[in-house]
Amino acid sequence: MNFTELRSGSSVEGSEIKAFRSETQGDKYVYLMAGVHGDEVEGVYVVDQLFQWLKEQDFEIPMVVIPVLNVDGYRAGTRVNSHGVDLNRNLNTECWESEASEAKYFPGSAPLSEPENQYLIKLFEKFTPGLILTVHSWKPIVNYNGDCEDLAKFMAERNGYEIADDIGYPTPGSLGTYGSVNLKCPVMTFECPTLSDEITLKQVWQENESAFKDIFNAEQYERFLI
Template sequence: MIKGSKPLIVGSSKNIWQQTNWASSALGQTISLYGSAAPEQMSAASPVLFIGGVHGDEPEGVVLANEWLAWLESENISQPWLLIPCLNPDGYQRNERTNGRGVDLNRNYPSTCWSSAFEEERYFPGTAPASEPEISALVTLIEQTKPRLIVHFHSWQPSIVYTGESAKSAASMLARCSNYPLQADIGYPTPGSLGEYSANDLGIGVICIEEQEGADSQSIFPRFKQGLIDLMKA
């Protein structure tokens, strides 16, 4: 582990499916995947897919993903689900937005609008769509399991952003419980993002939870807990 890095907390319940070496990062670190069942059993189940740690300098998203995972492990939820606690372990351990090759993973999806253009290095989209192993693995997972909804956890300015009308109802639940504003977009173009690829290209609604950057870690999960539960029970 890199000096000063933050340990990843992962679940250990025997009641859920888990694969600690589901995928590898650009620098060869393992990426874990958890779920109510194995992905190959979910092609007709339409699970909800949760993703934390897309941007390594947004640890609030990893906190939320891990605590939500712990809750899912302890409860009997009938709706199928999958969860990746930290998609970008390279960036997370370095407190950097990008992955180990300097790519913004949320600009690397193979959307029809993917572009090689970028204004700042932190938004570098990679050399080609899905050039990064983290995104390549996630795209395969989405194709394999055909989720009904994707929720990814970030931090910046407090908001609940949805892409695709099918995600609006669930996003409204999260907005009500958190008292964060509900938005139909982030406010600027995001070519190659998960929202563009999943919602606009595949028709799978996407919700982006934007927690307050620097939020007290103990306040994060309680703020969204009821909305996440309602989402799973809807």
């Protein structure tokens, strides 16, 4: 697959937020992204490995890839961005809340107050998402929002992860809610194991490699682009 680098976004500190679009275009796109939380290096690594593999394939899939959304947090090793905002609580969902149970979930002064999410929404407006694949790290789980339980089961058969349509606590302003409700677009949130579980980045990728590659090898994405 051939990818073109899109006009980059700008973080709080003025760092580039890179995004890439496939040469193949369409009415809807598969989004692949990581680094919403800057300290979740496992997800960034998995997306990088998958992105490099996709570049070697001959697929004709409309895609947008965002390797790291929270570039400042990634550089600093923090969950939040440089304003101390959790980008996964800052999207303009109907359920957005100004209060947070912990500082690490701070949703910002207002929905979409952060430049990183403003850039993400601009991409969504220009390249309509049909399916969003976002990779995090916490505990092994395949979380799905919207009509994609079948895809969650498909992946769980390959990585052995638990499937859930709810991670057990409220996530107002999250991408899962924004995508599935605001955009009517299914969102798959993959929670990889963390390095604190005494697992290497290479091992995280190895246990997820077939699950991710088979989405494309078996054309599991197709129905989301109709």
